[in-house]
Each structure stands twice: as structure tokens, then as C-alpha cells.
Amino acid sequence: MRLRIVVLFFVLAVGFVLAPRAAAQSPIVVVSQSLDMRFPRSMRFNIETKSNTRITVLRLTVWQNGVAVGARYSPAFAPSQHVRAGYNWSFQSLSEGGYLPPGTRGEYTWHIEDDAGNVHDTPRAAYAVEDRLHTWQTLSNDVVRVSWYEGDAAFGAAIFARALSAREFLAKQLNIQDIRPLQIFVYASKQDFFTALPPFSAEWTGGRMFPEYGVIMINFAPENSDWGMRATSHELSHAILHSKIRGTLGDLSVPHWLDEGLAVYNETSDHAPDDQFERMFQLAVLRNTLIPLRKLEQRFPADSEQAQLSYGESYSVVKFMIEKYGAEKFAALLNIYEKGAAPDDGLRQVYGMNQDELENAWRDEIGARSREISTARLPTLAPRPTFEVSSPLASPTVLPTASPAPTAEPTRIAQAANPAPDTAVPAPAPALPASGLCGGVVMLSGLVALSALKRRGGRDSER
Structure with a gap:
């Protein structure tokens, strides 16, 4: 009897610890993310994500090592429970990203929100601009x-x-x-x-x-x-x-x-x-x-x-x-x-x-x-x-x-952990x-x- 009480107490204690974590988990799931390098024209950031309710906000933030500010973009997409979207960073247009030389290194992250108010930020991922037209x-x-x-x-x-x-x-x-x-x-x-x-x-x-x-x-x-x-x-x-x-x-x-x-x-x-x-x-x-x-x-x-x-x-x-x-x-x-x-x-x-x-x-x-x-x-x-x-x-x-x-x-630039509101314009x-x-x-x-x-x-x- 005493052993049963001890086991029951242990199970309840574990449940108390795990329950908040389970409740805190966002239903938003990132199926995949990738980067297509198309230098000297562009680089494309891709993401596929799902949630239990419609995904309504999708934001990309990109940093370059050595530059004090990042750039934030909101790609166009149709709100849905399953979204495939991407942002095309143009090396030829300042309004769509701007030129970056080969060898540039940096990081990027996606910010996702759904109709239920759930929020998910992907871990920062590294990228490098590469000129693949030559065998270096x-x-x-x-x-x-x-x-x-x-x-x-x-x-x-x-x-x-x-x-x-x-x-x-x-x-x-x-x-x-x-x-x-x-x-x-x-x-x-x-x-x-x-x-x-x-x-x-x-x-x-x-x-x-x-x-x-x-x-x-x-x-x-x-x-x-x-x-x-x-x-x-x-x-x-x-x-x-x-x-x-x-x-x-x-x-x-x-x-x-x-x-x-x-x-x-x-x-x-x-x-x-x-x-x-x-x-x-x-x-x-x-x-x-x-x-x-x-x-x-x-x-x-x-x-x-x-x-x-x-x-x-x-x-x-x-x-x-x-x-x-x-x-x-x-x-x-x-x-x-x-x-x-x-x-x-x-x-x-x-x-x-x-x-x-x-x-x-x-x-x-x-x-x-x-x-x-x-x-x-x-x-x-x-x-x-x-x-x-x-x-x-x-x-x-x-x-x-x-x-x-x-x-x-190069020293990485310190940035706020949480992205700015969706009304933010590109940096x-x-x-x-x-x-x-x-x-x-x-x-x-x-x-x-x-x-x-x-x-x-x-x-x-x-x-």
C-alpha cells in the first residue's frame, strides 16, 4: 500500500511538471524551411508550416554579419491551416532586399501567428551568399x-x-x-x-x-x-x-x-x-x-x-x-x-x-x-x-x-528576441x-x- 502511494505521488509530481510545458506548446508546426541561392539575381527563403487554425501572419527577418540592423519582410500568402510561402530577396533591387556580395554571411528567422493567437518563432538559421557560376x-x-x-x-x-x-x-x-x-x-x-x-x-x-x-x-x-x-x-x-x-x-x-x-x-x-x-x-x-x-x-x-x-x-x-x-x-x-x-x-x-x-x-x-x-x-x-x-x-x-x-x-549583431508587430515596415x-x-x-x-x-x-x- 505504501509503495502504491509513493508511485502515485511520483506520477502526480511528474504530471505537474510536464503539464505546463505541454500546454505551452504551440500547435504551429514548421514542416520545412530552405534557402535557394540564385546569385547574382536573388536568394529565396522558403517555408512550409501548419496549424490547427488558419495561419494569418508570416514574417521573415534577415540579418547580415557586420550590419547593425536586420530587414523584415511579410511575404504574400493566402491564410490557411497549411501554408507554403517564400520571400525572394533580390540582389538587383534595393526595395526587395538589395545587393549582397558573395561571401556575405548572416542569419534569418521566421515569425508565425495563427487565428487562435498562437505564435511560433523558428530558431535562427545561418546562410551564406555564394557565387555558384564558377568552380572556385x-x-x-x-x-x-x-x-x-x-x-x-x-x-x-x-x-x-x-x-x-x-x-x-x-x-x-x-x-x-x-x-x-x-x-x-x-x-x-x-x-x-x-x-x-x-x-x-x-x-x-x-x-x-x-x-x-x-x-x-x-x-x-x-x-x-x-x-x-x-x-x-x-x-x-x-x-x-x-x-x-x-x-x-x-x-x-x-x-x-x-x-x-x-x-x-x-x-x-x-x-x-x-x-x-x-x-x-x-x-x-x-x-x-x-x-x-x-x-x-x-x-x-x-x-x-x-x-x-x-x-x-x-x-x-x-x-x-x-x-x-x-x-x-x-x-x-x-x-x-x-x-x-x-x-x-x-x-x-x-x-x-x-x-x-x-x-x-x-x-x-x-x-x-x-x-x-x-x-x-x-x-x-x-x-x-x-x-x-x-x-x-x-x-x-x-x-x-x-x-x-x-x-x-564577424561579431554577430544583438537583436530583440521577439519580432516587432506585423505593421513594421522593412528595415x-x-x-x-x-x-x-x-x-x-x-x-x-x-x-x-x-x-x-x-x-x-x-x-x-x-x-
């Missing part, structure tokens, strides 16, 4: 992944080594830490490259970077590898600098000449100048036709010769800053700019000079004629916010002895394609229609 070869470690489809293993290994070298300079010499992993896709033909690019890309584009996604796309064939190696390093430098100093909503606060000058400086392991840029630069020194740095603060000239001079001049100024005053000071300047300092304010804090004074110090170093500086007081520019999404740059006073250990993948679309334009690889409409033909082996791509 890959070479990677924890920090860099190189993908190419034309050329042998030695070709890919050379790109991989150059990318690691360029990254190491930024990590060790300029002490930029917590660099997110980068993916580099090498397209061998112009047609293949433009098929993979965002719609309406300029026809002279030779490379694109997407720092928010950690992706670089370059157009060069194995026979044009000299240009390609420089282009890879150039774009990698931009991607790393932009991801550290420009946040999701803020502008890049470094002067344009510094951004491009550093990218050219880091194109080779020995920091040798680009031949065609150097020719234009030396000619301008002889003719006293150098461009004032202030005119290069926001953008470079559209004229091809003036643009080439701008790159050569910017390279020379950055070389002067690093080799005359030391990499530690240059790293300190990047720290200041990461906090949103205006160009002149950052230079004053680290070098004790504004852009005009720095320019004359540089001119004196290279033997060029000094430029007369106006004594008129310039307006003080308000610092531009950077809205950092990563940790600050490390203090430049202590240089690491080894490359900083990166995270296994802001992914970054506009123009945000990835590089002044180095993507530069110059018409630059080197003549002079760059030699370097590009007759190709129409541009650095």
Missing part, C-alpha cells in the same frame, strides 16, 4: 580567405601571401587590432566580374570592397598578376581601415588623401611607389604644380592626370609621415580619427600641425617649393561621429609581437553599393586609357 579554388586561414577560379595553385598562393603581408603591416606596424576576417574573390574576366557586381557599376571598375561584410572583389587574370597583387593589397588596406574607423552610420573621418596614400603605401612589402603615379608626381615637383592637400581632403580630381598625381602625392605624404615621424605616431593619428576628430584636429593633437603646416614640412623634405599659407582663420569643423561597431584601436605605445588573433567570424536596406567604391582600384573614369594599358596588360580595369 580556395586558400584560407583564420584571417584571410582567397578564392579564384582561373590559374594554378601558385597563383592563388601568391595572392594569399600578399594579402597576409599587407594585413600584417597594418596589424603590427600600425597596431590595428581585432581585424575581422576578410574574403577576397578574384574574377578572371571583365564579363564575369561585372556579372557579380551590383547593378549599374561603373564600366571602369576594377575592384570593389565591402568592409561591412568583410569582402573584396578584384578583376584580374593570372597574366596580369603584377597589377592584381597591388590591387589586392590596396583594397585590403581600405577594407581594414574603413571597418575600424567608419561605423555603421558614420562617415570615414580620415582625410581622403590619407586613406588613399596609406593604401598605395601598403601595395607592396617594400612600400615602393606605383610607377605611373610616381612619374606624374615627380613631374609635378619639377613644375611646382603639386596639389594642395586641402583640395584632396574630400575627393580626388576627375581628370585622369590630376587623379594620378593625387595618388602619387598622397602616397608621398603618407610615406613621409610614417618614415619621418614613425609608425607609432601614425597609429596614434588613426586612434584619434577613430574617435571622430576632424582632419586638422587629429593632426594637431598628434603632429602639432594642421594640413597646411604638414604639407609645407613634407614639401621641405622632398625639396619642393613651400606653399604660402593664408593667415585667415579657418572655421572649426565639428567632429564627425563614427558609431564604432568594433573595439577601439589599441594604444600605439605597445606594438604586438605577433598578428592579433582574430575572431572566428533599412543593406549599405548602398556606392559605399564600397575604392579610390584606388575602382578609380578614375578614363584613368590610364593610355598609360595604364601597359600595367594592366591592355585590360579595361582600373586601380
Whole structure:
């Protein structure tokens, strides 16, 4: 008798524990969900779900790693107890998703409601944008992944080594830490490259970077590898600098000449100048036709010769800053700019000079004629916010002895567990394609229609 009482008590206790769980279970069942990748046109999110009553709400939320906001969509469907539906994310239309480069990674989830008020949210599922038009070869470690489809293993290994070298300079010499992993896709033909690019890309584009996604796309064939190696390093430098100093909503606060000058400086392991840029630069020194740095603060000239001079001049100024005053000071300047300092304010804090004074110090170093500086007081520019999404740059006073250990993948974005009400509209679309334009690889409409033909082996791509 006593044993029966004990058993009965145990059964009742278990029932108390399990009953709330059973009652809390939603009758909504997800039969299947899938993702169809159709790059470069679209990717389609599919779902099949059932419930005891009509399903009336179906919402898809999609995130990309490295982007602070997700996008929410409500696909059209007929309310029913058994629903098959999907959402077609277009890579060609901002209003239907927007362009995402190959290599983009993220997560998605479905939110489902029925007539009885039952709610079900699927666990987050991972996805990756893939270009399946080519059979890719890959070479990677924890920090860099190189993908190419034309050329042998030695070709890919050379790109991989150059990318690691360029990254190491930024990590060790300029002490930029917590660099997110980068993916580099090498397209061998112009047609293949433009098929993979965002719609309406300029026809002279030779490379694109997407720092928010950690992706670089370059157009060069194995026979044009000299240009390609420089282009890879150039774009990698931009991607790393932009991801550290420009946040999701803020502008890049470094002067344009510094951004491009550093990218050219880091194109080779020995920091040798680009031949065609150097020719234009030396000619301008002889003719006293150098461009004032202030005119290069926001953008470079559209004229091809003036643009080439701008790159050569910017390279020379950055070389002067690093080799005359030391990499530690240059790293300190990047720290200041990461906090949103205006160009002149950052230079004053680290070098004790504004852009005009720095320019004359540089001119004196290279033997060029000094430029007369106006004594008129310039307006003080308000610092531009950077809205950092990563940790600050490390203090430049202590240089690491080894490359900083990166995270296994880009930091995931924290989001609310429960989706917003059904009336919510799609969140802001992914970054506009123009945000990835590089002044180095993507530069110059018409630059080197003549002079760059030699370097590009007759190709129409541009650095």
C-alpha cells in the first residue's frame, strides 16, 4: 500500500511538471524551411508550416554579419491551416532586399501567428551568399580567405601571401587590432566580374570592397598578376581601415588623401611607389604644380592626370609621415580619427600641425617649393561621429609581437528576441553599393586609357 502511494505521488509530481510545458506548446508546426541561392539575381527563403487554425501572419527577418540592423519582410500568402510561402530577396533591387556580395554571411528567422493567437518563432538559421557560376579554388586561414577560379595553385598562393603581408603591416606596424576576417574573390574576366557586381557599376571598375561584410572583389587574370597583387593589397588596406574607423552610420573621418596614400603605401612589402603615379608626381615637383592637400581632403580630381598625381602625392605624404615621424605616431593619428576628430584636429593633437603646416614640412623634405599659407582663420569643423561597431584601436605605445588573433567570424549583431508587430515596415536596406567604391582600384573614369594599358596588360580595369 505504501509503495502504491509513493508511485502515485511520483506520477502526480511528474504530471505537474510536464503539464505546463505541454500546454505551452504551440500547435504551429514548421514542416520545412530552405534557402535557394540564385546569385547574382536573388536568394529565396522558403517555408512550409501548419496549424490547427488558419495561419494569418508570416514574417521573415534577415540579418547580415557586420550590419547593425536586420530587414523584415511579410511575404504574400493566402491564410490557411497549411501554408507554403517564400520571400525572394533580390540582389538587383534595393526595395526587395538589395545587393549582397558573395561571401556575405548572416542569419534569418521566421515569425508565425495563427487565428487562435498562437505564435511560433523558428530558431535562427545561418546562410551564406555564394557565387555558384564558377568552380572556385580556395586558400584560407583564420584571417584571410582567397578564392579564384582561373590559374594554378601558385597563383592563388601568391595572392594569399600578399594579402597576409599587407594585413600584417597594418596589424603590427600600425597596431590595428581585432581585424575581422576578410574574403577576397578574384574574377578572371571583365564579363564575369561585372556579372557579380551590383547593378549599374561603373564600366571602369576594377575592384570593389565591402568592409561591412568583410569582402573584396578584384578583376584580374593570372597574366596580369603584377597589377592584381597591388590591387589586392590596396583594397585590403581600405577594407581594414574603413571597418575600424567608419561605423555603421558614420562617415570615414580620415582625410581622403590619407586613406588613399596609406593604401598605395601598403601595395607592396617594400612600400615602393606605383610607377605611373610616381612619374606624374615627380613631374609635378619639377613644375611646382603639386596639389594642395586641402583640395584632396574630400575627393580626388576627375581628370585622369590630376587623379594620378593625387595618388602619387598622397602616397608621398603618407610615406613621409610614417618614415619621418614613425609608425607609432601614425597609429596614434588613426586612434584619434577613430574617435571622430576632424582632419586638422587629429593632426594637431598628434603632429602639432594642421594640413597646411604638414604639407609645407613634407614639401621641405622632398625639396619642393613651400606653399604660402593664408593667415585667415579657418572655421572649426565639428567632429564627425563614427558609431564604432568594433573595439577601439589599441594604444600605439605597445606594438604586438605577433598578428592579433582574430575572431572566428564577424561579431554577430544583438537583436530583440521577439519580432516587432506585423505593421513594421522593412528595415533599412543593406549599405548602398556606392559605399564600397575604392579610390584606388575602382578609380578614375578614363584613368590610364593610355598609360595604364601597359600595367594592366591592355585590360579595361582600373586601380
